[in-house]
Amino acid sequence: MCGRSTITLEAKQEIGTSLSEAERAELAAWVREQAAHGRKPPTICSSSYGGSDKSQDYRISQVLETLSPRSISERMDRVLENLGALAVHPGERCRLTAEDYYLCFAKSAQQMDFFLSALQDSGWIKGIGEGWQELIVTFEGWKRIGELESVGARGDQAFVAMWFDDKMQPAWDNGFYAGIKAAGYRPLRMKELEHNEKICDRLIVEIRRSGLVVADVTGHRQGVYFEAGYAMGLGTPVIWTCRKDHMKKCHFDTRQYNHIMWESPEGLAEALEHRILATIGEPPKR
Helix, strand or coil: CCCCCEECHHHHHHHHHHCCHHHHHHHHHHHHHHHHCCCCCCEEECCCCCCCCCCCEEEHHHHHHHHCCCCHHHHHHHHHHHHHHHHCCCCCEEECCHHHHHHHCCCCHHHHHHHHHHHHHCCCEEEECCCCCEEEECHHHHHHHHHCCCCCCEEEEEEEECCCCHHHHHHHHHHHHHHHHHCCCEEEEHHHCCCCCCHHHHHHHHHHHEEEEEEECCCCCHHHHHHHHHHHHHCCCEEEEEEHHHHHHCCCCCCCCCCEEECCHHHHHHHHHHHHHHHCCCCCCC
């Protein structure tokens, strides 16, 4: 029903004993969404997982807290994007079954009918025949999908450009992720978005739709400078960070910006939270 995925024994136990029915449905919906968009099958790990965090590894808490829809309006947008992924091209029909309710971030066929009816009332989809066995995304629906990739479309998303080195994992877990989440934003880095598209295409889409970008130049990776420059060209706020012992090698074109110089992940989290709230403010409410 949800597409291919791998689940660890610890995660299976957590799902069976600690998650509510709504949380289990939310997790299943996210897994189904990955399959609909042609992304690599994820590995679901427990919330306490402390491994190497490979690109396809996702903690249950991460999915529920930062990768799932936060509001009804976002849920409707995600459902529409998923239907667009099924249709592939404008004008093509989507074919749904009762088992596809997870694709609609619903926990039952009845709830799926509610969401699809709301999308039809908005003029974004049109049912064909009885029920929702077939439907089409309308012209207005495709326009809406395009809007969801526009600059700042997900204002509460914070894209993190950083060095993908195992030594940086504690900085991600206890620094960037913790600090951004504490400020009310949803942290996202390209490592968590394995897919079958060209990486530059997906990267550009996610930077465009983010409300802010955090660029950590530790390790001085060229990709980080590119991602930060692209965000600045869009007018998206960029917060610069660097581990203190790497600051001397910071590129001269970016030294003029006020970097958060950090020494520990915990110190980074606190400084990042304060910088975000002081210079950008809380994320927009949806």
